[in-house]
Amino acid sequence: MPGAPDVSRVPAGTYKVDPNHTQVIWTVDHLGFSSLSGLFGATGGSLTIDPAKPNAAKVDVTFDTSVITVTSVGFAKHLATPEMFDTAKFPTATFTSTSVVVNGTSAKIMGNLTIKGITKPIVIDAKFVGAGSNPMSKKLNFGFHGSATIKRSEFGLGFAVPAVSDEVKLGIHVAFTAP
Template identity: 65%
Template sequence: MRLILAAVLAAAAVPAIAQAPAGLPGSPNAAALTAGTYAVDPAHTQVTWTLNHMGFSMLSGQFGAEGGSLTIDPKRPAAAKLDVTFAINKLSTTSEQFKHHLESKDFFDAATYPTARFVSTSVVANGNRAKITGNLTIKNVTKPVTIDATFVGAGTNPMSKKLNFGFRGTAMIKRSDFGLGYALPVVADDVKLDINAAFTAQ
């Protein structure tokens, strides 16, 4: 009986196994990327910010991308141009009360300044890594920021049939530089940005 049951379970599992993807469609090999202009994929692009809250804990929140583009030629990475807009008025946290406070005039004043924007000014590539320097604008204040980026992968998206690729990156900013100095120095000034950026062929 046990042998029969095992055989039935094995037979039932065959279709599921046969339908499973052979592997991830994206490859970490940058050679899979072709030259062109790619649109930001808002559904898969996030910026997570983290800072020290009163010395008691680390506190995080997240912004999503509203739009943007990246023009790149793998043979000339230094010529790449990145332009991304983030929806400040759609930020997310684990507390609605905290979210509303961040959107208020104490912090982002999201009703007046609903978006933030990053525009690259230089790209220095080293293998699958790059330093992307550019201008970050928050609340109409623009400051230089450098992103330490790592290429994740590129390939054809099996759903859209378009070439997709992405990178992850980190950066550090001081919130006081952008008029976000509420509760200093009780809440830390240094903010770490963890970036997951995704792009799709236009």
């Protein structure tokens, strides 16, 4: 594999989000007998990092909520309505870091998540995956996995609690590329 979990492969700089390889998978409990997941892709963002000062890193990512990937066309239409993501009015969600605490190849990334114009602080538990030269673009690529938990009610996302859990688990896969 071209990538390896070696942080020394990431020099100081500002890197842009690779929208083709960045996504958030959300999962809720449905009626207590199944989990339901969906996916949003990133449309932009950046990471500024200096390996000599990793706690000074800054990250921001924009996600396109108007393109919702789920297993049902009807469910996707419902998620776009004003009672859910209201994608006609709020077609994007954003995350902007406020602080980063690095411990080896893991980090806690504190920041502000904005969905439907509502901003709330969240903490992302992140893990460095790897870095290396992309064999197709010949540019440095590197990525992280992350996880966080939010509450739908805090962002004005729908109804049906307790039929659908208020708690939403987020699985985050983010890739960055050299300009």
